[in-house]
Every structure is written in structure tokens, then in C-alpha cells.
Amino acid sequence: MINPESFIHQLxxxxxxxxxxxxxxxxxxxxxxxxxxxxxxxxxxxxxxxAAIGLASGHYLATGHPACVYxxxxxxxxxxxxxxxxxxxxxxxxxxLLVVGWRGEPGVHDEPQHVKQGKLTLPLLQTMGIAxxxxxxxxxxxxxxxxxAVDYMLRNRQPYALVVQKGTFSDxxxxxxxxxxxxxxxxxxxxxxxxxxxxxxxxxxxxxxxISRELFEIREALHQGxxxxxxxxxxxxxxxxxxxxxALARPERTVYCLDGDGACIMxxxxxxxxxxxxxxxxxxxxxxxGAHDSVGGQPTVGLDIDLTAIATACGxxxxxxxxxxxxxxxxxxxxxxxxxxxxxxVQVSKGAxxxxxxxxxxxxxxxxxxxxxxxxxxxxxxxxx
Numbered sequence: 001m002i003n004p005e006s007f008i009h010q011l012x013x014x015x016x017x018x019x020x021x022x023x024x025x026x027x028x029x030x031x032x033x034x035x036x037x038x039x040x041x042x043x044x045x046x047x048x049x050x051a052a053i054g055l056a057s058g059h060y061l062a063t064g065h066p067a068c069v070y071x072x073x074x075x076x077x078x079x080x081x082x083x084x085x086x087x088x089x090x091x092x093x094x095x096x097l098l099v100v101g102w103r104g105e106p107g108v109h110d111e112p113q114h115v116k117q118g119k120l121t122l123p124l125l126q127t128m129g130i131a132x133x134x135x136x137x138x139x140x141x142x143x144x145x146x147x148x149a150v151d152y153m154l155r156n157r158q159p160y161a162l163v164v165q166k167g168t169f170s171d172x173x174x175x176x177x178x179x180x181x182x183x184x185x186x187x188x189x190x191x192x193x194x195x196x197x198x199x200x201x202x203x204x205x206x207x208x209x210x211i212s213r214e215l216f217e218i219r220e221a222l223h224q225g226x227x228x229x230x231x232x233x234x235x236x237x238x239x240x241x242x243x244x245x246x247a248l249a250r251p252e253r254t255v256y257c258l259d260g261d262g263a264c265i266m267x268x269x270x271x272x273x274x275x276x277x278x279x280x281x282x283x284x285x286x287x288x289x290g291a292h293d294s295v296g297g298q299p300t301v302g303l304d305i306d307l308t309a310i311a312t313a314c315g316x317x318x319x320x321x322x323x324x325x326x327x328x329x330x331x332x333x334x335x336x337x338x339x340x341x342x343x344x345x346v347q348v349s350k351g352a353x354x355x356x357x358x359x360x361x362x363x364x365x366x367x368x369x370x371x372x373x374x375x376x377x378x379x380x381x382x383x384x385x
Contacts, residue, residue, distance in 0.1 A: 021070035026101035028296030029172035049075035053082040095153035098161035113234030132161035205243035209294030237266030261302030275315020311343035
């Protein structure tokens with residue numbers, strides 16, 4: 001296994017002094033080391049992976065030194081456009097070192113949303129013409145790979161990707177506790193309260209990660225079905241638009257989006273689309289703990305920006321920020337009896353139960369149960385099976 005400190009020291013010795021990206025569970029030890037040893041101007045947790053490529057490109061233009069962009073392989077989807085239309089050799093020819101966590105690697109068990117991404121990670125890099133290698137678990141061999149990558153970038157002024165398998169990096173325990181979160185309410189407690197305080201016919205679209213896992217287990221504990229819920233197990237940042245699509249097509253149903261701060265920030269422009277379309281049956285709830293909780297707890301800017309002011313500016317009609325259960329119950333009541341779309345920011349503490357499970361139903365089973373529920377009682381073309 002590779003020591004994260006040694007890995008970063010080798011990159012720094014090669015002239016890389018900016019690290020930017022979106023955290024990944026396979027890279028959490030590297031991200032934790034960066035958080036402990038680099039200030040915010042040299043370790044930037046970006047809104048999304050495409051933005052990270054842009055930031056790295058600007059850094060190279062200003063300094064002549066490539067930056068390191070870290071991401072999960074799912075993030076390659078966000079990065080394809082700037083990699084091909086900005087950094088590519090046929091355009092500006094800008095070097096950037098990609099460190100890519102290989103979720104869903106063929107032959108390695110992983111969650112369903114990672115399977116296709118895992119199969120296509122290396123072929124996608126090949127198709128994009130990005131030179132790449134799978135990072136060795138051996139430190140000496142990895143050091144040679146790092147030097148090869150740096151030499152290639154500087155010689156050709158093109159991106160290079162180091163693909164990281166599960167278990168490549170040794171564990172690193174961060175010394176920094178991160179920004180404390182004042183609210184005493186846990187995220188799972190907030191979700192349980194939401195489930196208890198919305199109509200029985202309401203639809204919930206939950207974002208990827210812990211939020212969907214906790215919603216699933218709450219339904220199980222209450223002996224309720226899952227036919228009212230869409231668990232967005234992948235597609236980080238897009239839950240609000242899935243919820244919007246359902247809300248526009250089924251105006252008679254109230255739709256709740258359970259979002260995370262990292263996911264909301266990743267594609268924040270979606271707030272403006274909701275505000276423009278003014279769906280009267282949509283309640284957008286952001287569970288904000290200021291962290292990428294599902295991949296190691298690295299910080300977001302969620303607690304440093306005013307999400308409620310942004311939602312107001314985007315056109316949400318009822319906007320509230322809450323920090324404890326009684327406030328949340330009141331906000332849910334008000335959201336049901338005031339103009340919508342509604343936006344509720346719920347500030348919660350970091351962390352999840354260590355025994356938190358994963359959905360036992362497949363994505364297709366989840367899809368079919370929700371679609372059957374949405375179509376029940378519908379007449380005419382929209383309601384046909």
C-alpha cells in the first residue's frame with residue numbers, strides 16, 4: 001500500500017502544488033492528508049469535477065505548473081467537456097494530473113451505480129485520448145509511475161490519469177476535526193421527522209449516499225413500503241431535477257426532494273430552473289452538514305454560504321433554515337400551507353450510524369414500485385401502463 005504522505009510529497013517534489021477536486025472514498029486518506037497539510041488556496045474542494053478541470057487549467061496558465069485533480073471515476077462524466085474542449089491537444093493543450101478512484105472495477109464487488117462506470121473507466125480514458133495507468137500498490141513502482149506521468153504532462157502538455165484501485169492507499173487518520181456543526185439534530189433523525197410529517201401520498205426523491213440509505217432503513221423500521229420513494233443512488237447533484245420532472249408531470253402529488261449540501265452545490269444552477277418554473281407541489285429540503293459525508297467527511301462550503309438567500313434569489317416562494325426538530329416540523333407544516341416551490345435548509349450534524357445498511361432492493365425494483373404508485377388512479381394517456 002502507498003502512504004498518502006509519500007504520494008503527495010512526490011507530487012509536490014515534481015512541481016505540483018495545487019490539489020483540486022471532489023472527494024472519493026477510495027481517495028479519502030489522500031484527501032484527509034491534504035486537508036491537514038494544505039491551506040484552502042492549495043487544496044480546493046470544487047463544486048464539481050468539470051469546475052476542478054477549469055480551475056486547474058487557470059492555474060497552469062498563470063504558473064506553468066500542472067495541478068492535480070482528484071475525483072471518483074463517476075466524476076469523469078462531469079469532466080469530459082472541459083477535458084476535451086479545453087485541455088485537449090486539439091484545443092489549448094493544457095496538462096493536468098487526474099487521480100481517479102476506480103469504483104466498480106470489474107471483478108470487485110461494488111454498488112450498482114458504479115458497475116457501468118467501472119467497466120468504462122479505462123475505455124473512456126482511451127477514447128478521450130488521455131494517457132493513463134493503474135497506480136501500483138507498491139510505493140517504489142508507484143514513484144516511477146508518478147514520474148512518468150509528470151514527464152509526459154510536461155513534455156506533451158496534455159492530461160495524464162492515474163487510476164486508483166480499492167485498497168491502494170494506507171489509512172490516514174486526520175488530525176483536523178473540521179468545522180464544528182452547532183445543530184444537535186442528526187440527519188437520520190431529521191429524515192424520520194420528515195417522513196412522519198408529510199402526507200401519506202407524498203413522493204420523496206432522495207439524493208445519493210447516506211440520505212437514500214437512511215430513508216430506506218427508516219421505511220423498513222416503520223414497516224412501510226418504498227413505493228413513494230426514488231433513491232437516487234448515483235447522479236450526484238441531479239435529485240432536484242428528477243423531483244422537478246415528477247412534480248411537473250404529476251401536479252396533484254406533492255414531491256419532496258431530500259438533497260445534500262454537496263449535491264446541491266455541485267449543480268446549483270438547478271435551483272434557478274425550479275424558481276423559473278414555479279412548481280406548486282415541490283418542496284426542496286437540503287440536509288446540510290457542511291461535509292461530503294458519504295466519502296470521508298471532507299468539508300463543503302455548505303455552512304459558509306447562505307443557501308436560503310440563494311434559494312430566495314432563484315425564486316423559491318417559501319424559504320426557511322432550521323436547526324432542530326421543532327423548527328423542522330413547523331417548516332414542513334408551513335411548506336404545505338404556503339406558496340411553493342418551498343426550500344428548507346436543515347442544518348444537521350456530521351456522521352452516520354456505523355451499522356447503517358444499504359437498500360436491499362435493486363434500482364429497477366425501486367423504479368417499478370414508484371412508477372406503479374405514480375400511475376395508480378391516473379386516467380388518459382398519461383396514466384396508461
